[in-house]
Amino acid sequence: MSARTAQLVGRLGRRSGGLVPAAGAVVALLALVALAGAMVGTTSIPAGVVLASAWNALPFAGARIDVPEGWERIVIDVRLPRVLTAGLVGAALATSGTAYQGVFRNALADPFLLGVASGAALGAALGIVLPIEGALPFGWVPLLAFAGAVIAVTLAYLAAKVGDSVSNASLILSGVAVSAMAGAATSFILLTAGERALTIFGFLFGSFNTANWPRAIGGLPYLAAGVAVLLLHARVLNVLQLDEEQATQLGIDVPRTRIIVLAAASLVAATAVAMAGVIGFVGLIVPHITRLIFGGDYRRLLPLAALLGAAFLIAADVLARVALRPQEVPVGIITAIVGGPFFLSLMRARRGGLR
Amino acid sequence: MTLVSAVAATAPASTTLLRARDLDVTVGGTDVLHGVSVEVHAGEVVGLIGPNGAGKSTLLRALTGLAPLNSGSVEVAGQALRTSDRRTLARTVAVVQQMPEAPPSITVAELALLGRSPYLGLLARESARDHAIAMQAMERAGCAALAARTLGTLSGGQRRRAFIARALAQETPLLLLDEPTANLDVQAQCEIFELVRRLAADGVGVLVVVHDLTLAATYCDRLLLLDAGRVVAEGAPHEVVTAEHVQRVYGTRVTVINDSGHRAPIVVPVAVDKSEARR
Numbered sequence: 001m002s003a004r005t006a007q008l009v010g011r012l013g014r015r016s017g018g019l020v021p022a023a024g025a026v027v028a029l030l031a032l033v034a035l036a037g038a039m040v041g042t043t044s045i046p047a048g049v050v051l052a053s054a055w056n057a058l059p060f061a062g063a064r065i066d067v068p069e070g071w072e073r074i075v076i077d078v079r080l081p082r083v084l085t086a087g088l089v090g091a092a093l094a095t096s097g098t099a100y101q102g103v104f105r106n107a108l109a110d111p112f113l114l115g116v117a118s119g120a121a122l123g124a125a126l127g128i129v130l131p132i133e134g135a136l137p138f139g140w141v142p143l144l145a146f147a148g149a150v151i152a153v154t155l156a157y158l159a160a161k162v163g164d165s166v167s168n169a170s171l172i173l174s175g176v177a178v179s180a181m182a183g184a185a186t187s188f189i190l191l192t193a194g195e196r197a198l199t200i201f202g203f204l205f206g207s208f209n210t211a212n213w214p215r216a217i218g219g220l221p222y223l224a225a226g227v228a229v230l231l232l233h234a235r236v237l238n239v240l241q242l243d244e245e246q247a248t249q250l251g252i253d254v255p256r257t258r259i260i261v262l263a264a265a266s267l268v269a270a271t272a273v274a275m276a277g278v279i280g281f282v283g284l285i286v287p288h289i290t291r292l293i294f295g296g297d298y299r300r301l302l303p304l305a306a307l308l309g310a311a312f313l314i315a316a317d318v319l320a321r322v323a324l325r326p327q328e329v330p331v332g333i334i335t336a337i338v339g340g341p342f343f344l345s346l347m348r349a350r351r352g353g354l355r
Numbered sequence: 356m357t358l359v360s361a362v363a364a365t366a367p368a369s370t371t372l373l374r375a376r377d378l379d380v381t382v383g384g385t386d387v388l389h390g391v392s393v394e395v396h397a398g399e400v401v402g403l404i405g406p407n408g409a410g411k412s413t414l415l416r417a418l419t420g421l422a423p424l425n426s427g428s429v430e431v432a433g434q435a436l437r438t439s440d441r442r443t444l445a446r447t448v449a450v451v452q453q454m455p456e457a458p459p460s461i462t463v464a465e466l467a468l469l470g471r472s473p474y475l476g477l478l479a480r481e482s483a484r485d486h487a488i489a490m491q492a493m494e495r496a497g498c499a500a501l502a503a504r505t506l507g508t509l510s511g512g513q514r515r516r517a518f519i520a521r522a523l524a525q526e527t528p529l530l531l532l533d534e535p536t537a538n539l540d541v542q543a544q545c546e547i548f549e550l551v552r553r554l555a556a557d558g559v560g561v562l563v564v565v566h567d568l569t570l571a572a573t574y575c576d577r578l579l580l581l582d583a584g585r586v587v588a589e590g591a592p593h594e595v596v597t598a599e600h601v602q603r604v605y606g607t608r609v610t611v612i613n614d615s616g617h618r619a620p621i622v623v624p625v626a627v628d629k630s631e632a633r634r
Contacts, residue, residue, distance in 0.1 A: 105458075232477055239472050243456040249419055250525070251445035251473035296460055299480075 037083035085211035087310035092272035094309025097283030099265035111269035111283035114175035115152030118182035120273035123148020149270030205330030206279035226268035237298040372560035378427035402575030445473035449522035459507025470524025492523035512543030572619035
């Protein structure tokens with residue numbers, strides 16, 4: 001191989017390698033943000049106490065570290081599940097959004113494109129107003145929200161299906177239609193819900209203030225399964241950046257891949273919405289931010305978007321708690337107000353803009 | 356010898372890489388192809404000519420299984436299209452469409468590497484060998500110097516080369532090109548066709564859709580003239596590109612210079628006298 005060739009091959013590898021240092025930096029950021037998330041709130045707790053409390057909670061921890069009992073309880077029962085939930089939801093929305101943008105080859109696609117959010121909102125609204133009680137550890141709302149999201153996406157998919165094929169355009173249109181119908185039903189419930197409308201609004205804006213361990217752990221298997229499927233298809237998503245015909249001629253079964261990826265991404269988004277309500281913007285901008293910083297290879301993009309999404313949403317939740325202390329701002333408002341300008345400045349700083 | 360030609364050269368020169376017989380194809384309820392047959396041998400450049408709507412692009416799509424056949428059969432490298440799976444097919448025939456799409460932010464090198472996809476499993480990473488093959492594909496397509504450039508910064512001719520590099524990275528013995536010279540200036544047109552000739556010299560079989568009849572006659576070994584979904588003429592360029600054929604199929608009067616010591620016929624439109632047209 002000539003020197004020039006060797007040099008060019010080196011250049012060729014530049015953007016496709018190096019996941020480890022990039023991931024290392026993002027993990028460090030995530031750790032810092034998570035620590036802050038456990039320290040900040042109506043009661044400020046020192047970092048040392050947070051770390052000691054977390055250590056004490058580990059099943060295999062040896063000697064207990066002595067910390068004030070009240071603080072320890074707050075860290076373990078309130079702050080940590082909250083940070084964990086925010087991190088999981090952020091990672092879920094970012095991964096799901098990355099996959100949606102990949103499948104639709106559209107920078108405007110987000111996890112709610114096919115009706116996940118509106119379906120979940122309707123499910124949650126029903127869960128809030130209907131007189132149902134159960135022995136569930138976290139109530140009916142997350143379960144109905146999850147069901148609503150899955151039903152909405154399935155309906156949108158079936159409506160768009162003609163014979164064996166589903167075009168991206170008709171899928172987006174039927175997603176819009178299903179969203180509109182679910183949205184109308186939710187609005188009707190809101191109007192007739194009386195004082196419960198406030199609880200529904202809480203879900204619509206998204207929040208982590210009811211986060212608890214059972215709910216966080218309950219979502220975990222769905223998130224893990226969905227994200228695993230997405231990571232498995234990372235290389236194929238690279239090929240799908242080309243048009244459908246090229247991807248097919250490169251040996252990809254495009255319709256099948258699209259269904260699998262969309263199903264997994266929708267499952268992940270539905271779980272996120274069931275865990276914390278509708279939090280917009282994360283699934284749209286975190287994939288773009290990740291792409292602008294780390295390039296477009298989905299094998300890097302998906303894991304890094306998950307980590308950045310987690311850090312972003314934990315940070316947004318910290319701001320939501322301190323911005324108007326002691327009152328909490330819905331986290332979805334923070335994600336848009338803080339994330340928007342940041343995203344725009346990053347976009348303008350990069351000459352090439354979005355793809 | 357390059358890696359790409361090493362694969363192609365394993366086939367003897369006379370190997371029939373593509374054998375399509377009596378293809379009938381319907382697209383959206385309209386019969387587009389009627390009993391079209393075509394063969395491409397290793398080391399041969401076959402030109403597909405004909406007016407807009409004659410069915411040229413549909414034929415290319417049918418040859419790779421993208422347009423379903425009503426009847427007829429396609430064999431690629433000895434294997435029937437019906438029985439070969441997508442990945443195997445992608446290692447046998449590479450296609451550069453008329454208007455291929457790719458994000459403007461990816462580099463030429465990244466695009467070329469995507470051509471290795473048919474050889475990679477779900478979780479596989481490109482090996483050093485895959486990188487070397489992509490690199491050689493770029494060198495052969497004349498775009499190695501552009502490896503680090505993003506597609507959005509390329510000229511039309513450079514962009515065409517980048518997609519040809521992606522196709523060459525597939526290491527297929529057969530290459531289908533749909534109007535590779537459309538919208539290119541005359542220099543870029545000639546460069547693309549000289550590249551095609553070099554590929555053929557390495558043993559690749561090429562089927563190429565061309566609009567410019569003179570270009571087609573100059574660079575192709577054989578031509579296939581399609582009109583309204585039927586093959587109306589087939590053979591050496593001087594047999595196919597004749598004034599009579601062109602007038603019948605295109606409905607336009609042309610002069611074909613076919614005897615001036617040129618290797619290939621030259622097609623010149625017979626213009627209405629400009630001063631007369633002005634009146």
